Amino acid sequence: MAEDTTVPKLNFDYWLDKAIEWGQATTLESQKDVCLHLPQLQEFLHQLYETIKLLGSTVAIQQFPLIGQLLGRLCWNPFVIGYDESQKTLMLCLCCLYSSEPQNTVELKANSWIRSLLCHLLCSSKWESNEAETSTFISALGYTSADYYCRLVKNMVISLVTELRENQFNGLKIQESTSASRVNAVSIFCVPLITLPDLTPLLETLLFYHGGSSKEILSSEFLEAVNEAFLKKKISLSESAVFSLWLRHLPSLEKATLHLLDQLFSIRLNSLEEVAQVIKDSLLPQAASHPAIFRIVNEIFKNALMETDGTSEVMTIIQVFTHLFLQTHQNEYKQHKFPLKAYFPYHHQLLVRALIRRPFELPTAYWSQHLKHISDMVKALVEDINISSLIGLFEIWYLVACFGEWLDIAAEQLLKAAVEPDAVLWLLAFHYCPKNENQQRTQTMVEAEAVYNHLMKLFSCADLSLKDLEAAVHRIRGIEQCCNQRLTAHLLTYFLLFSPGGHKLAQECMYHITETTDAGKEVYNLLIRTAYRFNRSGEENQRTVKLLNELLQKLTLKV
């Protein structure tokens, strides 16, 4: 720890200069500057405390002769004292410098000065005054400054909230410019206080405040700081306040979305229920009821998908998000709902409508028909576009992929209730291989049909051996086209789950796949998605459910 004394020492002069600079300036710019530096200052103070707490007060002053100046100036800066834990660290530093056995007048004076500073911080005198004694009235009542300031802050918040609300409904043009700058000033002064629970009503009122001008009135420092605090769960705001924040400050929304993705990447995807909970807690699906928010979040997800080359984890996250968004959207009052076009402005509306239908809204027997309907529409769209315009193709592919539930059901339906399998198979082939410049998709379709026919022949067989499935497994192994690999893996996995003969082989085959191919992760994701689907819809076949759980358990350890 002794080596670390160099670290704060380097910055000491910097912060002293800053403290002097801030102390003298009363302009809004310098106040903004303080706000910007508050987190680093807190970190510095913490390091400073860690350093001097091991030294005695005399040695500390020898090592940092100007420490008194620094601490003194900071103590008189309400921005610093109001922020997070800075006041605690500052007071701890002061305690360290207080000597229990003063040897000379200098030390006595220092002690007295420290005492005064602490009185200034803790007693119920005015902030600016030099005499720091508890008001006699408050003590006559038997209360302390703690009681006084608790109530005073509450009353001042109420007063400000009332004023802001009145301003809002005032509508007098004359006062517009003045009130805008005042509100802006208030938002800056609130920055250090954001994590103080007493302030929450004021924060919310500010977030809902619209001055009538098209420019943003609240300072960006404020909006960023509120967003940070919310993401780190240091404050609790009402949902509508959070939505208001995101609607008026795009960077906050972007940060929130990226923060969610970070969170999800760092936890292990053990069950989609966990993922869904994290996503729900982030409030993004609920916020996405606002079409503007939905479109931005969607864009960010799309980019994430592209950057990770379309890994299935990201796709799964997007699918869960879309599902949660739909849930919230459909629970809203009919009057407050935006039309679908607002969320998917560039897409074919009938296709969107078809994809948005939740499986439980249709009778099971109708699912194949519905899927064919979707497939036909997609096919028409795809074949209509100029093939070289890949962007259009990607958008269609992405739209369908978001509603992954239908794709999984497509595979399931293929194996269980084959009504017009061609269309459904085409849809799956499109999903796994959208591009067709070099006839990849056509080729995929052909091979998929082969696999499918093969599996359907084996479907009713009671006695299967691994050898029968060897051909399929082989396809999953090292092949040129990965599209086919994933599609085959999908079909094969579902075959094992849903066919009576497949059940017995499931464990063995799974092991085979994970050991000899690199499709393990893909299969794992498929299984979790299926488990999530079953939990919500309730699969009747208990054996399937049991098997699924067993497979998941085994794979969880491996992957």
Add this chain to the structure above:
Amino acid sequence: MEAVLGQVEQLPALLAVSRSALVRGWDPLTLDRALEWARYFQHLHDRFRARPQLREALGRRLRRSQPCPLLGFPALGRCPQLLGLALLENRALPPAACRRLLRSLVQGPGAESGPEPRGLVQGPGAESGPEPRSLVQGPGAESGPEPRGLELLARRKAAACLLALPRRPPPRPAGPEAELQAELQRDAALVAEAELQTEAELLLGRLREERQEGGEAAGQRRWLGRALEQLPRPRAFQVVAAALALLTRAGDTDGDGSGPDGHPGSAAGEGCTAGLLLSWLLDKQERFSAFCLCLTCSRLAFLAGHYSQLSRSYLDLLTCWGSHLHYDPLQGRWVKSCLDKAEVSWEELKERFSCLCQGSALLKEQTQAALKLLRTRDGDFRVCGLSVWTDLLMEVGY
């Protein structure tokens, strides 16, 4: 139990000593003991607040041990802050003890596991020594005791300063001078209002505590008078007026005026508190007169509308003032008969009666009736310049 009662009796003495020069002789160990006692008292408070009989017993014993009953049972709950802050301000405390105090103020009970105060006699049964204050706040969201140090207090004080800032003048580049001035005045007024509200709330909270502890009326009045003496007179009047105004809203669930205990007052209870405040106001004629001169007409009219005691006394006072005016035929108006500052001019009298007539229907009726009666007694003139009451009635539109 007797042992506990005996301990509680020590609290006033402890606080008194902490404010006196006697602390000169304290060493760190003594300080520690004192702080432990404070925590112990807080612990007693938390333990017994929901048990009325024990609570009452403790409260009574506490009052017995003070010449003027200042501290009641709730004060036990605020003990650590009361003691800590009192010691902080006491310059007589020697450095070694002071250092220990500072640590404890900032870090809280912290590492020391808070053993029983030394010398404590174990009471029967349940009362064991004070448990170390955990970092998790105990039941009941009190505004007072915090298990950690006092950093929240420092933070709130800074917050109060910051929230007042937008209302103080930063150097403004543009904007017409008059507008700026008006804005500044408005801001200052709003801040002052918040501070006033706070003091009024604390006053009411304390009075409520007194009432709940069963303090007797005479003692309460004495105590109230002494407390209000700590403020400059105009301020005291403002605080009392604000407190009375708060009591008219006692039905709100906002919890304004509720003490740190968090118990909202009952309607009858609030009436008692109001009665106490009013009796202080009306106690001395001089005081009441100064009160009425200090407050704005509208404020007084508002209060008069809600408190019949007040409206009666106010009308009497106005009668008295009015009768001191005489008509100057040369100037053609009513003037004061002597240049006593404690009297009002014609304009102001007129204003005050106007405000009263803009109040509630009952108040308007009362005022009107009073004026009419006075006019009659004065000779029932209907022409200007003969009776001040006639002229007033004409001014307020009757």
